Amino acid sequence: MDILDVVKKDYVTRLLAEGKREDGRKNDEYRSISVEKGVLQSAEGSALAIVGKTQVLAAVKFGVGTPYPDKPTEGVLSTNSEWPPLASPKFETGPPREGSIEFARVVDRGIRSSETLDFKSFYINEEKVWMLYLDLYVLDHDGNLIDAGALAGMAALMNAKMPRYEDEKVISDESNRQLPLKNTVVACTVAKVGKHFLLDPTLAEEAAMEGRVTIATTPEHICAGQKSGPVAVTKDELLEIADLSFKKGRELRSLLEQ
């Protein structure tokens, strides 16, 4: 085990015993968040989400491809993540590790389950449908990648302009219309450190946590959930986290919809 993690864990745990977090936040408080849409010109949609010192860049690109045989009239969403070594001394080059795969899949599950995208509207003809590629690029890792990734991903979709398909060509130009979305999905992650539940954990808090629970919400519904790490939670704790996710989800949604 990394010796720095042992030191961080010790530090975070001792602070919590005095009722404090390392950056002075309340247990149910987010770090300062900013979301900037349209940061790239090459992609049809893009956004940079900054949560404290964590930065995640998301890009949406459209392509044309063949539909899946079991869903011949629906488009395809493909969410991938990249954890490049410049974002953390612990990230390595090479094929994605389980943490990176889980991160992309949880963000994807939130977007997919929220039904914000109408996959039937991505139908072109019998052989062709629109493919949406959502790439989540972690640029700086100071904890809670999932919430930042979900914010960046949602903002990139909100920013996306749908290209046209004419004469077997994908055309992106000024006249492209906005990608239609039915709602805004956001994710809230709570880490458990000892008996404390900490919203939006920093990297040091993640080193100290036994695990975390992420719940993604739309204004009316819970649309995705994931417990991660060896932590055990009770039924009542899980329900409290769901309530908190609804409450905090409203704050995050208003940031995105500005």
Next chain:
Amino acid sequence: MTEKEKPELFVHGKRLDGRTVEDLRPLKIQAGVLNSADGSAFVQWGNNKVLAGVYGPRECIPKHDSDPYKAVLKCRYNMAPFCSSGEHSRSGPSRRSTELSKVIREVFEGLILTDKYPKTMIEIYIEVLQSDGGTRCAAVTAAAVALADAGIPMRDMVAAVASGKIQEHIVADLGKDEDNYGQSDFPVAVSWRDKEILLFQMDGLLTRQQFEHALNLSISTVEKVKVLQKEALLRSFEEKNGSPRVNLNL
């Protein structure tokens, strides 16, 4: 190819296979089914056939993975390329199986007394031979029995089941079609004694009330799975050791 017609999943209070909202599919659990593994279990759950084999604690390989304070847990959930009734699939890990291997491993990281066995590793291998919806829950259920069969000390045991939503009804133990054409999938693993939630994932749209309902239903349904796990372990113990000595008449 035309899109498969979405079946009516819930008619007159009954589900596709005639179950009520609370019914479990037929579930059969056997412990100690393999010779080479230190512990094993076979779970047949609906048409799921899931085999779990466990090794350890044994020397940690590669050595740089080892932890001087506790045993390292390794887990692989793998779907056989022939396990679904659809097309033959590619062998090897998918993004889905990588995620499931992680969350299943984490269930047992919270249970196994790993600090008793520093520098060693404990391995859990799960093979889905036939899939019928709810394979991750069958996998957790099988792995728990295999670990107990191997005699690996745990602070509690665990069982799992997926609830879900079909046509606005919250139902227990989603089958394959209910998962594919339903509205929500809500797999949960719960410890036997303390009723702690050790695996929680969900997708689909649920209101806050439906979320609580599905969670409660999963927790109560897990009790039925637990009874069958216990019976499987008792049967295998009796076969190995003769009848347990419970009738000490002094």
